[in-house]
Amino acid sequence: xxxxxxxRQSAHCESGVTANLLTHHGLPLSEAMAFGIGSxxxxxxxxxxxxxxxxxxxxxxxxxxxxxxxTARLGVAVTSVSFxxxxxxxxxxxxxxxxxxxxxxxxxxYWLPYFPPALRFHFNAxxxxxxxxxxxxxxxxxxxxxxxxxxxxADLERARFAKGPLAPRGKLYRIARMPETADLAPAxxxxxxxxxxxxxxxxxxxxxxxxxxxLARSLESWxxxxxxxxxxxxxxxxxxxxxxxxxxxxxFRFIFAAFLQEAASVLGDPRYLELSTCMTAIGDRWRxxxxxxxRLCKGRPEGGAGYADLAGILRDCAERxxxxxxxxxxxxxxxxx
Amino acid sequence: xxxxxxxxxxxxLGELRELCYALDESGAYVLVECAGWEPANIANLQAxxxxxxxxxxxxxxxxxGRLSPLAYHMARNQMSASLLAGxxxxxxxxxxxxxxxxxxxxxxxxxxxxxxxxFGLSIAQLAVAPAETART
Numbered sequence: 001x002x003x004x005x006x007x008r009q010s011a012h013c014e015s016g017v018t019a020n021l022l023t024h025h026g027l028p029l030s031e032a033m034a035f036g037i038g039s040x041x042x043x044x045x046x047x048x049x050x051x052x053x054x055x056x057x058x059x060x061x062x063x064x065x066x067x068x069x070x071t072a073r074l075g076v077a078v079t080s081v082s083f084x085x086x087x088x089x090x091x092x093x094x095x096x097x098x099x100x101x102x103x104x105x106x107x108x109x110y111w112l113p114y115f116p117p118a119l120r121f122h123f124n125a126x127x128x129x130x131x132x133x134x135x136x137x138x139x140x141x142x143x144x145x146x147x148x149x150x151x152x153x154a155d156l157e158r159a160r161f162a163k164g165p166l167a168p169r170g171k172l173y174r175i176a177r178m179p180e181t182a183d184l185a186p187a188x189x190x191x192x193x194x195x196x197x198x199x200x201x202x203x204x205x206x207x208x209x210x211x212x213x214x215l216a217r218s219l220e221s222w223x224x225x226x227x228x229x230x231x232x233x234x235x236x237x238x239x240x241x242x243x244x245x246x247x248x249x250x251x252f253r254f255i256f257a258a259f260l261q262e263a264a265s266v267l268g269d270p271r272y273l274e275l276s277t278c279m280t281a282i283g284d285r286w287r288x289x290x291x292x293x294x295r296l297c298k299g300r301p302e303g304g305a306g307y308a309d310l311a312g313i314l315r316d317c318a319e320r321x322x323x324x325x326x327x328x329x330x331x332x333x334x335x336x337x
Numbered sequence: 338x339x340x341x342x343x344x345x346x347x348x349x350l351g352e353l354r355e356l357c358y359a360l361d362e363s364g365a366y367v368l369v370e371c372a373g374w375e376p377a378n379i380a381n382l383q384a385x386x387x388x389x390x391x392x393x394x395x396x397x398x399x400x401x402g403r404l405s406p407l408a409y410h411m412a413r414n415q416m417s418a419s420l421l422a423g424x425x426x427x428x429x430x431x432x433x434x435x436x437x438x439x440x441x442x443x444x445x446x447x448x449x450x451x452x453x454x455x456f457g458l459s460i461a462q463l464a465v466a467p468a469e470t471a472r473t
Binding site for chain 2: 258287
């Protein structure tokens with residue numbers, strides 16, 4: 001049994017799931033718009049959380065936030081449950097699927113058999129939609145894969161109950177009720193203000209623009225503190241979080257720039273196009289950071305680019321982002337006046 | 338990033354194409370298929386080399402009688418003692434103890450079964466590690 005669910009591949013899993021679920025329930029939405037009104041753009045350097053023994057750098061908000069905030073801002077009612085007991089978690093999934101409801105699920109990627117082997121790490125913030133069940137397993141719309149896939153029940157159970165940092169605990173979420181009308185404009189403004197607040201005004205040095213500067217500072221100390229080899233591992237991890245599948249390139253900065261373009265047409269305000277251009281340039285700068293960092297990892301820094309130069313690029317990113325968020329704030333508030 | 342600049346450095350994804358956001362001729366964002374990007378490939382490869390090094394180190398310590406085969410299966414599955422402890426429902430110190438040859442050989446059949454189930458192995462397979470470094 002299954003419901004007719006339109007699979008759309010997207011760059012990032014959670015915004016893809018959010019857009020696909022909302023579209024299924026009658027509110028056609030692009031991935032970039034879902035990412036934007038979910039305030040997906042973020043930065044945090046969290047050295048005390050370890051992924052494969054390396055400090056966590058993240059360019060997006062915590063798992064579940066994009067879905068929660070995007071739906072809340074559109075007035076969509078959602079339900080979300082997690083489970084201590086895998087058997088109950090699978091029974092609930094079966095119940096929902098049998099009722100013809102497409103369900104979002106948070107999973108790890110390590111146990112998903114259809115995932116490209118090169119990307120199967122213990123990473124637990126993945127999202128997908130389960131929309132049916134057949135003899136061979138569950139019908140899954142995984143936004144980073146170009147076609148719907150079938151996943152055996154045992155593997156899906158393991159993936160939903162993966163352990164470690166950000167353990168999904170079998171989390172299932174779905175849309176309970178749609179509003180009669182959904183207005184994008186106020187949702188866009190609210191989300192933009194939220195991003196600006198988190199990126200520039202949260203009084204925690206690990207988060208937002210301050211987090212980027214902190215990363216720049218720590219990165220400079222890696223070679224002397226950790227030794228050259230370990231330092232490249234730390235650096236490689238940052239590059240992976242920024243560029244590996246699911247970011248749309250440039251640590252989500254390009255998805256956000258696409259969102260700003262859409263915002264310009266929804267709000268009828270060309271100033272957002274300028275902001276988008278600015279964000280694209282920042283994304284390009286992040287790409288330069290990744291390219292230079294990867295050369296360093298490979299042990300052949302062309303033109304002698306070292307950790308200090310990388311830190312310089314990061315500081316430039318921080319500087320430009322800081323200015324951009326102030327500009328966004330100004331544009332949004334101007335409209336409100 | 339411009340549409341024509343979207344890199345196509347295939348390495349990791351096999352047949353799969355990921356989606357990237359890039360600007361088309363008119364400056365509008367479009368979704369573009371991307372086969373991969375060299376810097377991301379380098380970082381990914383580095384992560385796998387580090388996993389392979391962990392496996393090789395575990396195998397050599399097993400040969401020298403300092404670690405039990407459990408250490409090999411853990412390394413091969415990219416697991417630390419605390420992560421594996423989460424899967425088998427034990428404490429990390431118990432898993433670390435089972436990584437030593439003597440406590441490993443004294444382990445109960447039930448405990449062996451729990452470890453074997455996590456790795457998708459039989460108890461017999463759990464009790465051996467390959468003689469040479471197998472490339473994963």
